[in-house]
Amino acid sequence: MSSQAENTKGAAAGRPEGGGFADRFSMHTKRLVWVWTFLALPVLFYSVIRFYPTLDAFRLSLTDWNLMRPPKFIGFENYAKLFADPDFWQVFKNTFAYLIFGTPISLVLSFTIAFFLDRVRFGHGFIRALYFMPFLTTAAAMAWVWRWFYQPAPIGVINDVLSALGLPQQPFLRSTTQALPSIMVTAIWAGLGFQIIIFMAGLRAIPTTFYEAARIDGLGEWAILRRITLPLLKPTTVFLVVLSSIGFLRIFDQVYNMTTNDPGGPLGTTKPLVLMIYQSAFSSYQMGYAAAQTVVLFLILLVISLLQLWILRDKS
Amino acid sequence: MRKALLLAGLMSGISMVSVNPANAVEIEYWQYIYETRVNAMDQLIENFEAANPDITVKQVTFPYADYQTRIVAANMAGKGPDVMQLFYGWLDKFVAGGLLQPLPQDAFPHDEIESAFFTIVTAMKRDGEYYGLPTAVRSLALFYNKKLFEENGLDPENPPQTLDELVAAGKAIAKFDDAGNMVTEGMTLDMAGQDHQWWREVLVRQFGGVPYEDDYRKVTYDSPEGTEALEFYTGLQMDEKIGQSGFMDEGQAAFRAGKAGMTIDGTFRLGSFSQIEDFDWAVTELPANADGMRSNYSSYFANGIGAKVKGEELEAAEKFLTYLTSPEAMGIWLDVVGELPARRAVALTDENTSNPIYGPFLKGLDYAHTTLFVDEAAQRQVAIDMVNRVILNGQSPADSIKEAAEEEQAIIDDAM
Numbered sequence: 001m002s003s004q005a006e007n008t009k010g011a012a013a014g015r016p017e018g019g020g021f022a023d024r025f026s027m028h029t030k031r032l033v034w035v036w037t038f039l040a041l042p043v044l045f046y047s048v049i050r051f052y053p054t055l056d057a058f059r060l061s062l063t064d065w066n067l068m069r070p071p072k073f074i075g076f077e078n079y080a081k082l083f084a085d086p087d088f089w090q091v092f093k094n095t096f097a098y099l100i101f102g103t104p105i106s107l108v109l110s111f112t113i114a115f116f117l118d119r120v121r122f123g124h125g126f127i128r129a130l131y132f133m134p135f136l137t138t139a140a141a142m143a144w145v146w147r148w149f150y151q152p153a154p155i156g157v158i159n160d161v162l163s164a165l166g167l168p169q170q171p172f173l174r175s176t177t178q179a180l181p182s183i184m185v186t187a188i189w190a191g192l193g194f195q196i197i198i199f200m201a202g203l204r205a206i207p208t209t210f211y212e213a214a215r216i217d218g219l220g221e222w223a224i225l226r227r228i229t230l231p232l233l234k235p236t237t238v239f240l241v242v243l244s245s246i247g248f249l250r251i252f253d254q255v256y257n258m259t260t261n262d263p264g265g266p267l268g269t270t271k272p273l274v275l276m277i278y279q280s281a282f283s284s285y286q287m288g289y290a291a292a293q294t295v296v297l298f299l300i301l302l303v304i305s306l307l308q309l310w311i312l313r314d315k316s
Numbered sequence: 317m318r319k320a321l322l323l324a325g326l327m328s329g330i331s332m333v334s335v336n337p338a339n340a341v342e343i344e345y346w347q348y349i350y351e352t353r354v355n356a357m358d359q360l361i362e363n364f365e366a367a368n369p370d371i372t373v374k375q376v377t378f379p380y381a382d383y384q385t386r387i388v389a390a391n392m393a394g395k396g397p398d399v400m401q402l403f404y405g406w407l408d409k410f411v412a413g414g415l416l417q418p419l420p421q422d423a424f425p426h427d428e429i430e431s432a433f434f435t436i437v438t439a440m441k442r443d444g445e446y447y448g449l450p451t452a453v454r455s456l457a458l459f460y461n462k463k464l465f466e467e468n469g470l471d472p473e474n475p476p477q478t479l480d481e482l483v484a485a486g487k488a489i490a491k492f493d494d495a496g497n498m499v500t501e502g503m504t505l506d507m508a509g510q511d512h513q514w515w516r517e518v519l520v521r522q523f524g525g526v527p528y529e530d531d532y533r534k535v536t537y538d539s540p541e542g543t544e545a546l547e548f549y550t551g552l553q554m555d556e557k558i559g560q561s562g563f564m565d566e567g568q569a570a571f572r573a574g575k576a577g578m579t580i581d582g583t584f585r586l587g588s589f590s591q592i593e594d595f596d597w598a599v600t601e602l603p604a605n606a607d608g609m610r611s612n613y614s615s616y617f618a619n620g621i622g623a624k625v626k627g628e629e630l631e632a633a634e635k636f637l638t639y640l641t642s643p644e645a646m647g648i649w650l651d652v653v654g655e656l657p658a659r660r661a662v663a664l665t666d667e668n669t670s671n672p673i674y675g676p677f678l679k680g681l682d683y684a685h686t687t688l689f690v691d692e693a694a695q696r697q698v699a700i701d702m703v704n705r706v707i708l709n710g711q712s713p714a715d716s717i718k719e720a721a722e723e724e725q726a727i728i729d730d731a732m
Binding site for chain 1: 384385388389391392409410412413414415493495497498499506508560561562563564565566573575691693694697700701704705708709
């Protein structure tokens with residue numbers, strides 16, 4: 001009896017002074033606490049694995065650091081050096097060439113293939129698998145195979161074919177004008193499978209009733225494509241444009257593996273920003289300088305992605 | 317009684333366990349992965365452990381591209397190698413970064429080093445201290461394909477001895493198809509291979525120039541003589557048409573495939589060329605200039621002791637390094653890897669100097685120069701670009717060499 005009285009008293013008296021966790025907070029607060037408890041893990045993960053290194057790169061870009069001595073603060077010297085470096089502008093130009101030509105070509109190509117592949121009934125799965133295969137292959141292995149394709153006659157397949165047809169041989173990777181397009185072809189070919197699959201998923205997601213209605217209304221194939229397919233594929237296209245742009249801005253594997261003898265191609269004509277960062281950091285050990293380049297790359301990626309999202313935003 | 321025996325056995329077991337760790341020291345040896353080097357080191361470690369049962373050596377290897385980064389990262393983490401292999405050209409960086417400690421003078425007296433080793437080991441000396449010693453050294457020589465020599469009316473026993481003879485032999489061997497495409501090279505031209513060393517330390521000097529001054533801190537190849545050397549080199553492709561840079565991807569690949577009459581390469585290529593079965597090849601000294609002057613480039617990987625090693629690990633590391641630089645180790649290294657012994661007495665035996673393969677390399681060591689690189693990859697790139705500007709962009713050799721000298725000087729100044 002006495003214990004029950006105490007309990008009652010405790011509970012009644014407990015309220016104003018604040019009792020346990022369960023009693024003290026409103027339903028809303030409690031839910032928030034739970035949400036943040038569960039979010040803590042990814043938040044912690046992102047802070048430690050992503051945000052901290054990103055912010056640290058900004059700090060490092062203001063230092064002179066060769067990994068072996070402690071970093072020395074030098075302000076914006078690395079940036080000044082970078083913008084005065086003709087190599088950087090060459091690399092900048094190359095990187096944008098990959099982006100400006102690579103992204104539209106790869107998207108038009110993959111859309112065209114996806115569009116027609118969508119209609120193929122015979123061996124559909126097999127053909128789709130063939131297109132997807134390069135995407136599964138290691139970039140380094142692919143790059144080496146293409147590197148051999150591009151060799152001069154005794155070992156290069158493409159030049160062998162050209163000679164057999166009586167056409168002049170092409171220098172490809174050994175030329176200051178052909179090297180970048182040669183590598184871009186490889187990169188486009190390698191990423192095609194992924195883009196085709198995504199485009200096909202987008203095409204399949206458009207309800208067939210739309211097409212049936214259009215055909216009843218007497219719309220031609222071209223009008224259907226322009227008025228129905230392309231507008232409805234917009235979310236897919238936006239996704240692929242952003243993803244593919246980021247991919248081309250960060251191109252590295254193909255370039256590095258196809259030109260290991262002369263990294264970045266003859267006179268640096270194929271060198272992208274990421275390869276320059278790699279060389280500054282892990283070959284010359286100029287970590288601060290490499291960090292400054294990374295920051296520049298980050299800003300470019302950010303601006304381009306935001307710009308694309310803004311241009312391709314849903315206006316309705 | 318049985319209990320007593322058991323107890324005694326147990327006691328001795330305990331004493332064994334407690335005594336052994338006190339005596340046994342394990343040290344780590346780091347090098348990059350190259351099959352013959354790893355095999356040779358396995359043999360050396362086995363011999364060393366047999367002679368020093370209280371020391372265990374663990375060999376740790378990394379791919380070449382990762383090697384420096386791993387050492388630096390491990391040092392930052394306070395867990396570096398006890399004994400490590402390093403390219404002589406990395407020394408400044410490694411010393412400045414506090415990765416190495418000077419070799420103790422009692423175990424490695426300077427006068428003994430300087431009298432016993434080839435003089436190029438002085439590239440490991442900074443501020444009066446040696447930071448490492450090599451087991452083996454490398455030099456360059458002219459490899460030639462005897463079969464292609466014969467087929468083109470050249471005497472395979474009488475390879476080119478001068479630059480003019482080199483050009484003549486190259487022209488005799490080079491072959492083209494009807495469309496004018498090269499099908500066989502007279503000589504490989506591969507600036508990314510060893511040609512940049514040949515140009516810097518051999519051709520520039522043979523044309524009367526000096527590639528660097530002030531201990532390799534000042535670039536001086538930007539001279540009329542240097543320009544002539546560059547004209548000669550690029551002329552091999554553009555005028556004489558005896559080779560083509562990029563032919564079969566790499567010079568050594570073209571030679572291996574029997575598609576090149578000659579190639580300039582180092583001792584380290586012996587292992588891979590020894591697997592050639594389709595034709596006989598031989599080696600000769602790098603060609604002299606018209607006045608008979610010869611030059612060569614030599615380099616090496618040295619072994620040094622980690623900066624943080626002390627106590628009994630340091631003693632063990634010293635013993636191991638002493639063995640690695642002993643005549644016995646050098647003999648094994650020569651047999652397995654094909655690199656030349658770093659001690660004169662071991663290298664310059666009658667057997668070695670009269671050896672048709674080692675002989676030319678050993679002679680080359682006598683007049684070799686060792687470029688002190690501050691950033692080997694970047695400095696090599698300057699040389700590659702210099703040649704490409706002439707061959708691909710049609711720039712004049714004089715302008716191209718000027719640009720190269722400025723770029724390389726900037727790299728050297730930046731590193732200082």
